[in-house]
Amino acid sequence: MTYLEVAVESGIVGLCFYVAFFARGFRNLRALLKRKDLSVEMQLISAALHSSLIGFVVGALFSPEAYQFFPFFTVAYTSALYAIVKRNDSRSASSSPPALRTAWQSARLPVSVEQVPVGR
Numbered sequence: 001m002t003y004l005e006v007a008v009e010s011g012i013v014g015l016c017f018y019v020a021f022f023a024r025g026f027r028n029l030r031a032l033l034k035r036k037d038l039s040v041e042m043q044l045i046s047a048a049l050h051s052s053l054i055g056f057v058v059g060a061l062f063s064p065e066a067y068q069f070f071p072f073f074t075v076a077y078t079s080a081l082y083a084i085v086k087r088n089d090s091r092s093a094s095s096s097p098p099a100l101r102t103a104w105q106s107a108r109l110p111v112s113v114e115q116v117p118v119g120r
Contacts, residue, residue, distance in 0.1 A: 002060035025053055025075035028082040035085070042085065049078050 007015040032038065032046040056071045065071070 002063070002065050005064050021075060022053065022057060022071070025078045026050075028078040029053070032078075032082060032085060038085065042081070045081060049074060049081070053078070 003015065003018070006018045010018075029046055029050045032042070033050065038046070052074050053071070056065070056074065059065065060071075
């Protein structure tokens with residue numbers, strides 16, 4: 001019913017964009033799931049997102065869920081995960097240090113209690 005709802009409300013062009021949006025999420029996940037060098041956490045996240053998208057695509061055949069945020073967030077998560085993996089690939093390919101560092105990486109924290117300055 002979701003696909004019919006989108007087609008009725010936005011036309012064939014809108015339906016094509018709606019389906020292409022989900023196809024992009026599946027393409028991102030397929031590229032991630034084919035990789036053998038991902039960490040276990042990345043593999044688990046990819047598999048969970050894949051299961052979520054499949055569940056929505058099948059469930060959308062039977063219930064009107066066209067304008068829920070869940071599927072859009074799921075596809076956004078696939079894009080973010082794909083971008084993170086690509087960024088890590090480009091960082092590992094180049095030997096230059098990363099341009100931006102997070103605050104906890106650049107902060108110089110005291111190693112022991114003796115090194116903490118005491119107010120006088």
